[in-house]
Amino acid sequence: MEGDFIKIKHWLKPLSWLYGIGIGLRNFLFDEQWLLKTRSFDIPVISVGNITVGGAGKTPHVEYLIALLRDMFNVAVLSRGYKRRTSGFILADEHSTMPQIGDEPYQMLKKFPNVKVAVDANRCHGIDMLLANPATKDTEVILLDDAYQHRYVKPGKNILLVDYHRLIIYDALLPAGRLREPCKGKDRADIVIITKCPRDLKPMDYRVLQRAMNLMPFQKLYFTTIEYGALQPIFVEGRHVPLNAPLSNVLLITGIASPEQMMSDLQGRCTSITPMHFDDHHVFTRSDAEAINTAFKMMPKPATIITTEKDATRMENLKELSAEVRKNLHYLPIRIIFLENGEEDFNQTIINYVHQNTRNSEMA
Numbered sequence: 001m002e003g004d005f006i007k008i009k010h011w012l013k014p015l016s017w018l019y020g021i022g023i024g025l026r027n028f029l030f031d032e033q034w035l036l037k038t039r040s041f042d043i044p045v046i047s048v049g050n051i052t053v054g055g056a057g058k059t060p061h062v063e064y065l066i067a068l069l070r071d072m073f074n075v076a077v078l079s080r081g082y083k084r085r086t087s088g089f090i091l092a093d094e095h096s097t098m099p100q101i102g103d104e105p106y107q108m109l110k111k112f113p114n115v116k117v118a119v120d121a122n123r124c125h126g127i128d129m130l131l132a133n134p135a136t137k138d139t140e141v142i143l144l145d146d147a148y149q150h151r152y153v154k155p156g157k158n159i160l161l162v163d164y165h166r167l168i169i170y171d172a173l174l175p176a177g178r179l180r181e182p183c184k185g186k187d188r189a190d191i192v193i194i195t196k197c198p199r200d201l202k203p204m205d206y207r208v209l210q211r212a213m214n215l216m217p218f219q220k221l222y223f224t225t226i227e228y229g230a231l232q233p234i235f236v237e238g239r240h241v242p243l244n245a246p247l248s249n250v251l252l253i254t255g256i257a258s259p260e261q262m263m264s265d266l267q268g269r270c271t272s273i274t275p276m277h278f279d280d281h282h283v284f285t286r287s288d289a290e291a292i293n294t295a296f297k298m299m300p301k302p303a304t305i306i307t308t309e310k311d312a313t314r315m316e317n318l319k320e321l322s323a324e325v326r327k328n329l330h331y332l333p334i335r336i337i338f339l340e341n342g343e344e345d346f347n348q349t350i351i352n353y354v355h356q357n358t359r360n361s362e363m364a
Contacts, residue, residue, distance in 0.1 A: 005165040005260050009176045016173040023173070023181045030151045038154045039124050043131065044141040044357045046350070047155035049148025051168060051185045053178045054257030054280065056161040057195040057226070057336070059104045059310065062145050064336045066112050068347055073354055074116075074138050078126045079105045079145035081119030083281045089120040089129045091136065103281060103313045104145065110313075123153045141354045148189075149180060157353050160189035162213075164197045164223075165261065169212055186215070191349070193222045196261050197339055206340055220349065222342040228265065229333035231304070234312050235326040241304065249303040250274070251296050255282035255311045262308065262332070274299060282314070289320035296325050305329045 029036040046065060050056040062077065069075050081090070081102035090101055094113070098106040101119045109117045116136050120126030123144060130136045147153065148160055162168055168186065171177040186192060192215060206223065215221055231241035241247075250270045254262065255278040266273060276295060278288070296305060305328050307315065312331035315321070321329070338346060 005163075005258070006167075006170050006177070008172050012176040013172065016176040019175070020173050020182060027151075027181065027185070036151070038151055040154045041127055041131075041142075043127075043139065044157075044354045045127070045144060045153065045155040046141065046157045046159065046353075047144040047147045047150075047153070048159045048161065049144075049146045049150075050161045050163075051148060051179060051181050051183075052163065052166060052171065053174065053180060054163075054166070056163040056166075057224070058146050058161060059107065060226070060334055060336050061159070061161060061193065061195070061224070062143055063108060063111065065143055065350065066108065066115055068350060069141060069354065070112065070115055072351070073140040073358065075141055075143065076116040076118060076130050076136055076139040077105070077108055077143045077145060078118050078120065078123060078130065078147075080121045080123070080147075080150075081105055082146070083283070084119060086119075087121070089122075089126055090118065091129075091133060092117040092119070098313050098317075103310050106313050107310055108145075123147055123150050127153065140358045149185075156357055157191065157350065158189050159191045159193060160186055162186075162192060162194050163258065164194050166258070167194075167209075167212070169214075186213070187219075189219060191220045191222065191346075193224055195224050195336075197223045197225045199225050199339070201339065220346075222346050223339040224336045224342075225339055226261070226265070226334050227337045229335065231306065231330035231332055234307075234316055234329050234331055237323075237327050238329060239327075241330060247271070247304055249299050249301070251276065251292075251299060251303060251305045253292065253305060253307040253311060253315075254278065255284070255314065256280055256308055266306070266332075282311075284314055284318050286320045289318050293320075293322040293325055296322075296328070303328065307331050309333055 048058055048062050066075055084102040085099045092101050092109050105117050105119050118126055118130055127142060130139055168183045171179045173179045210221055230243040233239055247270045250273045252273050253276045257280040259277055309331045
């Protein structure tokens with residue numbers, strides 16, 4: 001059911017009211033271009049983000065865009081590199097590590113080694129650096145990861161992701177809810193995607209969601225769901241697990257903001273699930289490794305350890321994991337599937353925008 005993961009802390013609503021005043025003032029200053037200024041760039045810029053705390057599927061949607069555009073254009077991805085141990089602008093290369101650029105950029109770098117990946121908390125500065133750097137000055141389109149609220153950049157296409165299970169129309173502002181700004185912030189989007197939808201939505205469900213979102217006439221609405229791939233070993237001594245292979249006992253390790261969807265999706269495939277939840281972008285430590293070793297040792301066998309692709313990037317250098325854990329530790333890859341026959345229209349919308357706005361658009 002839509003919005004079923006939302007929990008409102010009603011006793012914190014007075015603080016949410018104060019928070020809303022601050023956010024409202026910030027948005028007003030940007031809207032009026034007074035004190036806070038927005039910059040446009042003469043290159044296609046596509047922003048992907050949300051207005052809630054926690055994951056709405058930003059990384060797999062950015063990866064979808066990379067796969068869509070990389071064979072036609074020179075694509076660069078710019079992220080802030082959340083929780084990285086460095087600062088300033090960094091253009092990633094084959095020697096970059098997860099601590100240097102952050103887990104999500106590192107994941108994209110490994111998956112798309114021929115696409116330029118950069119990090120900079122100051123997105124305007126990051127774009128300037130990409131366009132000035134001899135290695136990336138031929139960039140034809142820039143994808144901004146998690147930049148919907150970074151209003152210093154005015155993207156050509158602004159994509160807002162909304163979790164089906166945490167619809168913003170039912171949520172409340174921080175700290176009572178998980179909204180980082182009021183729901184009307186959705187009006188800045190050119191495209192709204194409701195993510196993590198069940199595959200069995202009926203035509204009536206789509207119509208109800210469309211009315212409930214109450215979008216502007218110029219905004220496009222799409223629906224996506226998650227498709228899982230075969231389990232992949234994190235370490236060389238591990239084994240591949242086929243997509244439809246039955247699973248007995250699973251130790252599920254997650255360091256993401258919203259693990260409920262993954263838990264729910266796996267329950268139909270497993271005899272039992274033992275969850276180990278950590279904070280979003282959690283940096284795994286020696287004590288975490290020891291806890292994982294102990295938890296897996298105590299589980300009835302046969303058993304499998306599953307984590308997310310993002311968590312895998314933070315666990316691959318965790319040397320304290322036992323040999324048995326390393327042998328049975330897998331990540332579950334995911335990809336985005338458009339529902340209601342929306343894929344072709346979405347793809348063409350994005351491709352047309354890039355073609356029409358690239359710096360050498362006449363040649364394109």
